[in-house]
Amino acid sequence: MAEATQTAQHGNKAHSHGGYASAAEVPLQTRSERVRSTNVADFAPIAPREEQWRYLSASKLNGLDADSLEEFSGDIATKHPENVVTAWVGPEHAAFGAAGMPEDRTSAAAWGSAAAAYLVTIPSDAEADCEVQLTFTSHDLTPSAAHIIIEAKPHSKAIVIIDHKGDATLAENVEILVGDEANLTVVSIQDWNAGSVHTSAQFAKLGRNAKLKHLNISLGGDVVRVSPSASFAAPGGDVELLGVYFADSDQHLENRLFVDHSEPNCKSRVTYKGALQGDGAHTVWVGDVLIRAAAEGTDTYELNRNLLLNDGCRADSVPNLEIETGQIQGAGHASASGRFDDEQLFYLQARGITESDARRLVVRGFLNEVIQQIGIPEIEDRLNQAIDLELARSAS
Amino acid sequence: MTILQIKNLHVTVDTEQGTKEILKGVDLTIRSGETHAIMGPNGSGKSTLAYTIAGHPKYTVTEGEILLDGEDVLAMSVDERARAGLFLAMQYPVEIPGVSVSNFLRTAKTALSGEAPALRGWIKDLRSAMEDLKMDSGFTERNVNEGFSGGEKKRHEILQLELLKPKIAVLDETDSGLDVDALKIVSEGVNRAKGNTDLGVLLITHYTRILKYIKPDFVHVFVAGKVAEQGGPELAERLEAEGYDRYLKA
Numbered sequence: 352m353a354e355a356t357q358t359a360q361h362g363n364k365a366h367s368h369g370g371y372a373s374a375a376e377v378p379l380q381t382r383s384e385r386v387r388s389t390n391v392a393d394f395a396p397i398a399p400r401e402e403q404w405r406y407l408s409a410s411k412l413n414g415l416d417a418d419s420l421e422e423f424s425g426d427i428a429t430k431h432p433e434n435v436v437t438a439w440v441g442p443e444h445a446a447f448g449a450a451g452m453p454e455d456r457t458s459a460a461a462w463g464s465a466a467a468a469y470l471v472t473i474p475s476d477a478e479a480d481c482e483v484q485l486t487f488t489s490h491d492l493t494p495s496a497a498h499i500i501i502e503a504k505p506h507s508k509a510i511v512i513i514d515h516k517g518d519a520t521l522a523e524n525v526e527i528l529v530g531d532e533a534n535l536t537v538v539s540i541q542d543w544n545a546g547s548v549h550t551s552a553q554f555a556k557l558g559r560n561a562k563l564k565h566l567n568i569s570l571g572g573d574v575v576r577v578s579p580s581a582s583f584a585a586p587g588g589d590v591e592l593l594g595v596y597f598a599d600s601d602q603h604l605e606n607r608l609f610v611d612h613s614e615p616n617c618k619s620r621v622t623y624k625g626a627l628q629g630d631g632a633h634t635v636w637v638g639d640v641l642i643r644a645a646a647e648g649t650d651t652y653e654l655n656r657n658l659l660l661n662d663g664c665r666a667d668s669v670p671n672l673e674i675e676t677g678q679i680q681g682a683g684h685a686s687a688s689g690r691f692d693d694e695q696l697f698y699l700q701a702r703g704i705t706e707s708d709a710r711r712l713v714v715r716g717f718l719n720e721v722i723q724q725i726g727i728p729e730i731e732d733r734l735n736q737a738i739d740l741e742l743a744r745s746a747s
Numbered sequence: 748m749t750i751l752q753i754k755n756l757h758v759t760v761d762t763e764q765g766t767k768e769i770l771k772g773v774d775l776t777i778r779s780g781e782t783h784a785i786m787g788p789n790g791s792g793k794s795t796l797a798y799t800i801a802g803h804p805k806y807t808v809t810e811g812e813i814l815l816d817g818e819d820v821l822a823m824s825v826d827e828r829a830r831a832g833l834f835l836a837m838q839y840p841v842e843i844p845g846v847s848v849s850n851f852l853r854t855a856k857t858a859l860s861g862e863a864p865a866l867r868g869w870i871k872d873l874r875s876a877m878e879d880l881k882m883d884s885g886f887t888e889r890n891v892n893e894g895f896s897g898g899e900k901k902r903h904e905i906l907q908l909e910l911l912k913p914k915i916a917v918l919d920e921t922d923s924g925l926d927v928d929a930l931k932i933v934s935e936g937v938n939r940a941k942g943n944t945d946l947g948v949l950l951i952t953h954y955t956r957i958l959k960y961i962k963p964d965f966v967h968v969f970v971a972g973k974v975a976e977q978g979g980p981e982l983a984e985r986l987e988a989e990g991y992d993r994y995l996k997a
């Protein structure tokens with residue numbers, strides 16, 4: 352689509368098109384210059400002037416802005432086939448820190464505070480039916496930290512579902528290592544009770560010709576901020592970052608994505624869709640894509656759409672595309688937030704469908720574009736049910 | 748026997764230039780089995796009448812009443828009207844992204860009959876109705892009206908008419924944008940619905956050509972928000988020859 356010959360970036364406004372902007376819109380800081388550190392002291396205090404915290408004030412973090420946190424004291428229940436190995440590992444382990452490094456303060460605080468990481472290793476002989484479930488359950492609002500590492504060995508195939516339930520104030524790092532030729536699906540579901548606060552940095556690193564489908568579903572919790580990022584260790588990687596979120600009254604759901612194209616011939620697709628309902632519902636989507644000079648043949652597209660079901664909701668949507676080479680396959684983005692279309696409601700009601708059922712149908716349909724792409728019927732059904740529940744919760 | 752009565756109906760719409768009266772005293776009575784053609788020039792208020800019967804929130808009734816078997820239709824919500832037996836085939840059917848035709852139809856049927864249709868019978872009915880309308884079987888997997896051609900949208904409206912089995916149907920320019928073959932197929936669908944369920948039809952059209960396929964019992968000429976003249980099928984033939992000029996000059 353776009354054929355860029357110089358560095359160009361645009362952002363900080365919601366819009367929808369597939370080109371790139373002129374040099375006049377060069378940002379304050381390019382994504383590659385951002386602080387990356389495991390030391391919380393390297394990060395400025397959380398304040399609105401920090402781009403990363405523009406939309407979320409420290410006071411809403413319920414203590415996750417502290418320099419050090421307790422270790423997560425809730426339960427991490429695991430279900431997996433026998434050939435999958437789980438273990439607690441320390442920073443000396445080769446996988447620890449292999450997928451990425453914190454790029455914000457809560458992620459760094461979590462890194463320093465969780466002494467051990469829970470490592471899930473998918474062996475090379477794992478086949479497509481390999482399904483791993485990690486269920487976080489907590490009933491404690493103490494600000495705490497957790498660190499998960501998922502290592503999919505070369506040529507493996509697997510699905511990993513991370514479920515977050517209960518009450519928590521949790522800063523989390525999830526490292527996702529996708530070995531050469533591996534094919535991994537990671538589903539992260541945030542379905543906390545009201546009163547919970549959760550920040551989660553999810554770093555993925557893809558090997559040669561590796562494939563990752565990452566699905567991020569945020570439903571419950573007062574503040575949920577997930578920052579999925581993908582980088583490439585070798586050419587030929589293919590990453591799909593899918594997201595669905597549903598915010599109701601006074602909920603803040605934020606998603607900050609970063610795809611770092613540093614290797615040639617990699618592909619990325621970002622598709623995030625959100626629905627907002629109720630007074631004070633606020634969602635934020637920031638999608639950064641950086642195509643470095645070496646990343647020739649890159650093919651990338653990112654999309655975010657939000658459906659505002661009533662007044663009093665706010666959806667911020669900010670795509671940023673930085674392109675440092677003209678030798679690419681394509682680069683584009685689209686972002687739009689629109690109000691619920693009453694004509695759709697009328698059409699459905701004119702067929703006898705009640706208003707609440709009609710709303711449900713429209714919202715589910717809107718989010719379906721993402722859910723249909725999961726490709727695993729059981730998970731699609733499960734998510735549809737979760738969304739129905741969320742809709743029922745919002746309606747009552 | 749069902750009877751839909753529209754009495755002295757006045758309707759306004761809020762525009763940027765203020766409130767505008769569009770319907771200025773409409774009187775009409777439609778009974779089961781009858782077909783009434785409403786013919787009128789563009790902008791005369793035909794769609795406004797159709798939408799008002801269905802309960803579109805943009806239109807405000809300032810005077811008059813609509814009764815279905817004596818029940819006050821204006822007091823009903825949009826979905827209550829549909830469940831009471833009214834159906835509107837829209838001039839511009841709305842796209843519903845992400846909602847498949849099959850899901851939509853099943854949801855509507857369930858809402859109208861109060862229980863989910865038995866799966867086997869439903870699928871059989873759906874298939875045969877689609878075959879009659881010469882619709883491809885893959886059609887049900889597409890999203891409602893999304894990317895449909897003009898003809899597909901109209902067939903889909905008539906498919907709903909046949910499956911949902913209303914008592915009175917308002918067809919708003921179902922003929923517009925159809926080629927002759929599609930017009931025949933769609934008209935046959937309406938005629939089948941009439942034959943099967945003794946449907947009463949309010950057929951809104953700008954042109955006379957659909958009346959070759961769907962024979963009206965009554966023709967109402969609609970001009971400037973009310974019925975200017977009414978008669979039998981012969982009135983349509985006169986309009987065919989003379990057009991609406993006679994009414995517009997008056």
Ligand SMILES: Nc1ncnc2c1ncn2[C@@H]1O[C@H](COP(=O)(O)OP(=O)(O)O)[C@@H](O)[C@H]1O
Pocket residue numbers: 760761762769787788789790791792793794795796805
């Ligand atoms: N929602 C609306 N907002 C503003 N004006 C409208 C609206 N609906 C109809 N009108 C106006 O009312 C008149 C009748 O429109 P309509 O009922 O669509 O006529 P017809 O279907 O006979 O072509 C037109 O002048 C049209 O512009």
Ligand SMILES: [Mg+2]
Pocket residue numbers: 793794795838919920
């Ligand atoms: Mg019209």
